[in-house]
Amino acid sequence: MTDARFITRAFEAICDCGGRLCGTESERAATALLHDLGAEAAGAPVRAEPFAYRGWRPLSCALETPAGPVPAHPLVRSAGGEVEAEVIDLGRGEPESFAAHADEIRGRIALVRHELMFNPGTLHRRIKYRAAVEAGAVGFLIAGPAAGGMVAGSSGRGDEPGIPAFGISPETAAAFARTSAGRPVARMSLETEEFDATADNLFVDLPGAGPETVVLCAHIDGHDLGESAIDNAAGLAVALEAARRIAADRPAGGWRRGLRLAFFNAEEWALTGSARHLDGLTAAERAGISLCVNIDSPVGGAGLAALTCGAAGIEPMLLRAAEARGETLRLHRPFQANSDHANFARAGIPGFRLVAGFGEHDAAARLVLTPFDRRDLVSDAALRRAADLAETITRAALDANDAEAASWRAGMIEAD
Known part of the structure; x- marks a missing residue:
């Protein structure tokens, strides 16, 4: 010693x-x-x-909002692809939110929030990602907890097809707020490589x-x-x-x-x-x-x-x-x-x-x-x-x- x-x-x-x-x-x-x-x-x-x-590795990643491109971080094992769809904000992303919007999620990009992982009752992002996939979402966004910072982590996808999944900042999440004019549209683009x-x-x-x-x-x-x-x-x-x-x-x-x-x-x-x-x-x-x-x-x-x-x-x-x-x-x-x-x-x-x-x-x-x-x-x-x-x-x-x-x-x- x-x-x-x-x-x-x-x-x-x-x-x-x-x-x-x-x-x-x-x-x-x-x-x-x-x-x-x-x-x-x-x-x-x-x-x-x-x-x-x-x-798995990302080769390119892009996220565009109505105001222009914003930073985004692909979640580990995220599926590649390119989607353009309305963003539906599901708040924390608890089961009750997915159930309440069950008829609205299909064909849209699901937005949820990252939460303190070291906490009783925490819902892991993989649970939220899986719920989004099962509800028919075409993309997945998870907003980080601190201003100016994106969030990383695993999507939890195995070998199934999956959907593109990005971590974003809370400021970017705020840009997807729903208004009387409707839900904003986002464009997600991700190219990946998978290998043994x-x-x-x-x-x-x-x-x-x-x-x-x-x-x-x-x-x-x-x-x-x-x-x-x-x-x-x-x-x-x-x-x-x-x-x-x-x-x-x-x-x-x-x-x-x-x-x-x-x-x-x-x-x-x-x-x-x-x-x-x-x-x-x-x-x-x-x-x-x-x-x-x-x-x-x-x-x-x-x-x-x-x-x-x-x-x-x-x-x-x-x-x-x-x-x-x-x-x-x-x-x-x-x-x-x-x-x-x-x-x-x-x-x-x-x-x-x-x-x-x-x-x-x-x-x-x-x-x-x-x-x-x-x-x-x-x-x-x-x-x-x-x-x-x-x-x-x-x-x-x-x-x-x-x-x-x-x-x-x-x-x-x-x-x-």
Whole structure:
């Protein structure tokens, strides 16, 4: 634990790589960097696990309003195409709005609003996109939360045809206000390229005295607006720092359980990297994972929260660890498929996401996926605070007795 600047150095170096959209040079540079930082932190070799996914890139993107062209950002995996149609403003884009305008959406471009993702009851943009497609919309626009900034993210489209989907600024959304003269018309044009691609998940294994493992993970990739600093350069730096501290005083015989430091890729592409990894494990290997500690956006708000995907059995351990650090930890139990821990939950493995700013609508976390998600939003103190809690929780999990570890699976719910 002698390198007091390791966490800061790691965070800044990851941000230096840029936004890390999967399949870009930025992401590849960050993956190579994490290979080196992982080995440095854990003092052990890093193993790369390549996986296949469907690559995508935008070649051209244009959005025209009645007043002229405006900036727009294509959502990941958006379908290409060219459409010209009236824009129907569906507000937040909740199911009630889609139902109320069911007879008006077909043949129009659906406009909705991005919302704080770290919040009870949040409707993910992929849900809104899917609702627009099912209602017969020919295009999809989602307005960002901050003046002057577009919003990025995944459309959630798989291999189905889909519709063009853009992130826009709130000012552009305001230009599509309905008047007595009718709804304004927009023209969306997007050319894309799709191809077979590969990316790497990275792993460092520190064996324990027994066969079980605790996974401490964070995701590598981000988006090409800003530096993806909160989401998730901060999570990578925190996971590295927690692993570094734990590895530094590893007992001669190992802990009761082994530690696996994991960096998953293509998380922003519907959690693809962790899904591919878990699909490749045997049933016995999955059963040997006691807990997933997922560090994703652990800065950007006043409070820290653990999103447990129904794993009520881990809550006592989490609360004890937080109290030991003088933290008040908010717990959110309903299933939310918003980060890699959700894939572990689907595989029957208890876990949680450590996140900051949950339910804090004015927190910096609201700027995730915008051009403002840059390193200046992140303080060294916030990184260290999250690392302190991640370290304490992971240490508790590594040496918990078998009866306590068995209780962690209590209350797990089936994913929807």
